[in-house]
Amino acid sequence: MSTYYAVVVFILGTVVGSFLNVCIYRIPNEQSIAYPPSHCTNCNNYIKWYDLIPIISYIFLKGRCRHCGEKISIKYPLIEFVTGFLYLMIYIKYGIGINLLKYITFISIMIVVGMIDLETTDIYFKTTVVGVIAACVFLVIYIYMGLPIKGYVFGGLLGAGVLAIIALITKGGMGWGDVEICLVCGLFLGIKYTALVLFLSFIIGSIIGILLILSGKKSRKDYVPFGPFIVIASVVTLFFGQSILNWYL
Template identity: 70%
Template structure:
């Protein structure tokens, strides 16, 4: 039964991953994520339902549009697979609970934010506002069930506040979108895990920056989006954060 549920969660994750691909592509283009239906960006032909099966359709079509032969980015099946894998890992960790629903929403938002920031170096408010609304819903559920919510409120204040302080001190060294997404992360993670998330994001960001500069792919004057590092650190924190905190203490 456990294996069957894991398979169902994985398949569900790949389907949501396909939708996340639409968000990642259309939000920066300021297009509706609902209309028009999925279509080839080269020839404009509408994609049939049987060519929209996550991962499978990409393999069958050999990464090409059925109508014009335009190459389809491998990013699409990678995000579908990654989303399915992360959802399955959440199921293994949290089982069927309110926490798995919360973190499914959280990780879905992170994937969209991280990929858009990586592609465009921008974090769009319409993505972070979805995150903020989601946190308020889950905090309301927690409060209704008598669970403490102060730690999540403090996490949001600290996450967004520290990034805002850095932005003000460095006079634009980071974008305000980074502060927005850190606020969302703090509201999802709570105070203790927010500190860990921030620490990991700076460590991962600094390491990646040094590697990019030493490899010649970036110079010291080039802008490196910080959002993907926040996203990666947040995902690590969701799965390993409490163990890391316990080990440190």
């Protein structure tokens, strides 16, 4: 591990995180993610480049718009930091190479899908389809590198298959968007890790569901989006999957 690469990867993560913020905000509002340039959602003034530096600008602006003083949500620098942090962790775990590229792509897509699901309880096809296409690009690269891809194809089938059966049985309790997310997980992570993601997401979902009901924040009838649990389970699997499987088996 080199400190130089670690810093570069972290900064890259925060810059991508800044773009993910745009996606998370605009996609549910049916806005283009390319146009118009970043602007304050309160006063509509365009934001200058020096106020768009991830994390740092937020601190210098003390969390307020330079023009109108409207409060900027702490969510934005947090997403930037979390993305940078996860990129750094992926670099530390997997080093420089195809896995680094693959997993930072995967994690970026999962952050967008998970955050939108958390905020709107909707999963957008235009986000999951990007995940499927990106996964297929990596599978083509694998073929060129002479690496086996069967495990990833079966991973996709397992993830989508299990969730599709649940969606059919529960008639809407589990949405088709969740099927799409698990397809993406499977294609990126392979069959072994996908089985673990499914297992962990149900455990995490049950624990958080019970906590929400006990704390009175949700009743048994309330809808709790499942996507964020799949995302959390994927992150855990990415970093601790092998250790968990070793321990379990």
